[in-house]
Amino acid sequence: MPLCERSSEAAPVVQDLVNQFDSDRYYDLVANKLYTRQGMNRAPGIGPENPLCREAIYAELQSYGYTAYKDQFDYVDTSGVPRIACNVIAIKPGVRNPDNEIFVVGSHFDSEDNPGADDNATGVAALLEMARIFNQHNFAKTIVFCAFDAEEVYDYYGARRLGSSRYVSQHLNDNIKGMVSVDMIGWQASGSSSNQAYIEGRSTMAVIRNELRLVMQTYGGGIVPVLRSTSGDLSDHVAFANAGFQACLFIEGYFSSNPNYHKLTDYVEMPGYIDWIYAGKMAKTAIAYFATKAEIVDTNSMTTTLFRDEFETSDSANNWLLFEGSANGIPDYTVDWSFDYSTYHSAFNGTTIPPAPNTTNGTTRGLKLTVNNNDITGALAAVSLYPNNLVLSNGYSFKVDMWMNYPGGPGGSGSTGSTETATIGINHSGTRVNWQNGNPSDGLFFGFNGEGGVTDDYLAYAGNAASIPTKLSFAASGLVGVNNTHAFFQTIFPASQFETAGTPGKRWVEVELSQDVNNIVALRMNGHLVALRTNSSPFIAGTVMLGYMDLFASIATPAADAFVIFDNARVEATQPVSAPIINGFGISPGGEFQLQFSGVAGGTYSVLSTTNNLETPIDWTVVGTATEQSPGQFEFIAPDIGTTQRYFRLRQP
Known part of the structure; x- marks a missing residue:
């Protein structure tokens, strides 16, 4: 027979998250926080702005509410000189994830011996803006934000993509379901080559490349996704692909024709260089992809099983x-x-x-x-x-x-x-x-x-x-x-x-x-x-x-x-489901606790209380039910609560 029930489930609000992208914040990250000005250098080991950028990324993630961490590692450069590099990582744990499925968004923050405005501050800023938006929501699956170091260099033995390779070596047994390297998304080719984005990866990465293409065609603001099947060592996705994980590169169209690619002129002040509208559409696509795949779970929603x-x-x-x-x-x-x-x-x-x-x-x-x-x-x-x-x-x-x-x-x-x-x-x-x-x-x-x-x-x-x-x-x-x-x-x-x-x-x-x-x-x-x-x-x-x-x-x-x-x-x-909004509360002259709030008209709200310290396990007790004074306006009055410190909370059944 048909069954009707209620449970907590995912809410389809991908477009809502895309709409939360803040173009002003994005610009500020690229132009003012990621060390992209003329004369700056984020090259690992030698660029003075590399550690400054790393710390800026770490501080930004911490400010969003994440417990970010830095993973430092050593390598020997092509001249035999020992160097130090460091990834910055933050994790958004999934809240309904029995199989521990993980999606990784990666962007390298190091550069060649240049400011690296497009390559790859534009990608890192997209990662950070995504992290900011996502920490305001819950997801069924886990999302890992990886700002990789040492993508642009070779070590003494000819290896590349050192930061992502290190991460993968530490997580070979993780259930990583998809990784996208967001790398160079701010320069747009001209003429008939404009308004395109490349989605690159091996032919065996068909699933993730096609899924990303789908998302771009829906949320990418009209940018045309171009699938390119290549096994070239072009970005941090390669380390994941080598380990057998679905992974691809998301990059501006015709990136190799970028006149400032790997040059000293890759700085943010270059007139007409960064196309901020194009970059915003690329960033929104990345946001939509991970919101779609990690499955948004809106805690202010209820799922009704209708049939x-x-x-x-x-x-x-x-x-x-x-x-x-x-x-x-x-x-x-x-x-x-x-x-x-x-x-x-x-x-x-x-x-x-x-x-x-x-x-x-x-x-x-x-x-x-x-x-x-x-x-x-x-x-x-x-x-x-x-x-x-x-x-x-x-x-x-x-x-x-x-x-x-x-x-x-x-x-x-x-x-x-x-x-x-x-x-x-x-x-x-x-x-x-x-x-x-x-x-x-x-x-x-x-x-x-x-x-x-x-x-x-x-x-x-x-x-x-x-x-x-x-x-x-x-x-x-x-x-x-x-x-x-x-x-x-x-x-x-x-x-x-x-x-x-x-x-x-x-x-x-x-x-x-x-x-x-x-x-x-x-x-x-x-x-x-x-x-x-x-x-x-x-x-x-x-x-x-x-x-x-x-x-x-x-x-x-x-x-x-x-x-x-x-x-x-x-x-x-x-x-x-509308969350209640507290309009006022206080203690009356008679010692009564009074609470006024707005809620769903006709709704039922229980009031719970405890005297326990909030830092220890809490034993909440239902002390009453709020009364609806007018449609959507509720009041609760507790009797004399004495001088003991007491905590209250609302619950909607």
Whole structure:
């Protein structure tokens, strides 16, 4: 049955954090705090401004509320002279992070024998501004801010990127899920080369490069991201890539054409040199990427689980509305509302299906859909299911475990039926079947084909109230006609036995489709950001959809091997909760404690008290409930509290 509950969850407020970027602060950091004036030198070991800059970064992080630390290390330069370098590091711990997942933002603060305004004070300032903003919020995952030293130098043995290499050597066993080196983001090329940013990394770093590209296309203010696949030793991301972590370089377009690159003229006063608007957009992109990946957890929000179905019994049929369609008008589909998928065995290779990843009770029952099973009525066909009486707008996510199955033997070779596609959608009317041939159609929905040999493994659609849906090109990889050969998907779904790399078939995939309060739609598969787009379609509210469609008039062989299973479907909506605002408090002549505050009209606020020292474990006791004097205005009066020092706090149930 559907379940409604409340819990503390992530709030989709990435744009809010991006909006907190302060261009004046950013300018002040680059121009006045990071030692970028003409004649200055931040070269490690020899530049007099290097240690001054290090201390400035440390002080800045401390002022934001971090417990930053300095990690000093020794090296021998190319002339055999012992040198000292020092990284500056601050950590924003994740608050809901059972797997200790870590995201690292890195920027080197050292320079060549020059002021290094663009290379790389612009990157360090972005790191610092991000750290300032992020310390005002909570995140599910841990974020590490690394200001690296000695990026620009070689040691006696020919090694480079010494600061980042040291950090990686100390953290080889950490669960680092992504690292971005923010390096040179303030100079913009001219003419047709302008308005571009490079996202560089090895081909094996396809996931992080594409995720960063997605974020830039949504939050980067129109700057065009250019993916460049290179294994060159260009920046601090290389040390992470060498250790097997997903890592990439985020850098200005055509950076090697920067006329002041690694020159004495790389100083902030150079007329027309730093493009502050461009640099701000680059910094905002970095902020948005880490806010997206680390998952903002707004403590002033509540998540309501609006709908959940684990398909444990056939009673699930009462929770959904069903619509079907076919090219010849003859219904040809099956729905098994509580299929025991542990009983399935593939006709070709003996594949069995394990419990879904979000199953809480160890059972193996789910929703099984098939279409186009009948040899007589073989035709294009589809089925769509919608939860009963569920209408949503923005600020919600739809999550489900999906198993796409298809006919095929060793090597992943499919047969007829490989055009069968699972569909997951949002913002639907819930009154019609939605599929590629549906007329009319509505909502936004995605298609997933499990078999590796087809042209369209990933599809995206926007409904059309008067016609069939329009194929969309979402930013990640097009998602229209994209197949398993795309490096992004090959990295997410590597080849398993008998299968083809890049496809979501014959494996459990956690799919999340969400629309935040700014109407930004995101698709995630196994936590990887696959698509990101501002929803400019007419369909910005409605219900969610699970479905299955066959886009070719053929019959699967064997038909029993062509199906999708959905399990653990749930819809969660995040709603803001206003924190109370204290308007006044004091002790009356009679010794009563009086408190006045503003809150949510109609809300309930408990008042707790203790006489314990706040520096020791505290035993809070509920002493009463505030009274609403007028809409949203509350008062609490405690009886005579005597002369003992007492502490009070408010709690909203």
